[in-house]
Amino acid sequence: MQEDQLIHNLRAAGLRPTAVRLLLLNVLCESSGFRDAEAIYRDLKERGTPIGISAVYRMLREMREAGMLLCIRGDAQRSAHYRLKSGASAFSIICHGNREKATFSDPELHTRILSAAERAGLDLTGREFDLHIHFRPRSADCNERSPPARRVV
Numbered sequence: 001m002q003e004d005q006l007i008h009n010l011r012a013a014g015l016r017p018t019a020v021r022l023l024l025l026n027v028l029c030e031s032s033g034f035r036d037a038e039a040i041y042r043d044l045k046e047r048g049t050p051i052g053i054s055a056v057y058r059m060l061r062e063m064r065e066a067g068m069l070l071c072i073r074g075d076a077q078r079s080a081h082y083r084l085k086s087g088a089s090a091f092s093i094i095c096h097g098n099r100e101k102a103t104f105s106d107p108e109l110h111t112r113i114l115s116a117a118e119r120a121g122l123d124l125t126g127r128e129f130d131l132h133i134h135f136r137p138r139s140a141d142c143n144e145r146s147p148p149a150r151r152v153v
Contacts, residue, residue: 034081097137
């Protein structure tokens with residue numbers, strides 16, 4: 001996303017477009033899928049940004065409250081992962097054994113979920129949503145593998 005678009009989005013959300021907020025948004029724009037605050041902080045530090053972890057958490061909270069970010073919680077609500085709102089819904093499949101996660105978008109699945117929600121009396125039209133499917137492994141081998149890094153499909 002271009003810097004002028006990021007500045008416009010921040011102003012539209014009622015936030016000042018500071019240099020650090022713009023850098024944080026650039027990190028999220030370059031990311032595929034959800035990122036936790038610590039990973040965003042590391043990326044900012046690698047770019048030479050003078051910032052503390054508490055400032056990263058504060059800016060993520062402000063941007064989420066302003067409606068710019070989606071936030072999912074994992075690991076029994078202990079960790080939060082963020083991504084920019086994009087107008088597209090995300091789907092995740094997560095193994096309970098090794099915590100392997102695949103995240104993807106699927107327009108056909110999105111349409112079918114909207115239809116199912118409508119039949120159930122829910123109106124999700126025009127809303128972004130995330131669907132997470134958790135499954136248990138069939139065998140113990142899954143638990144023995146070390147947890148891989150998150151991947152996006």
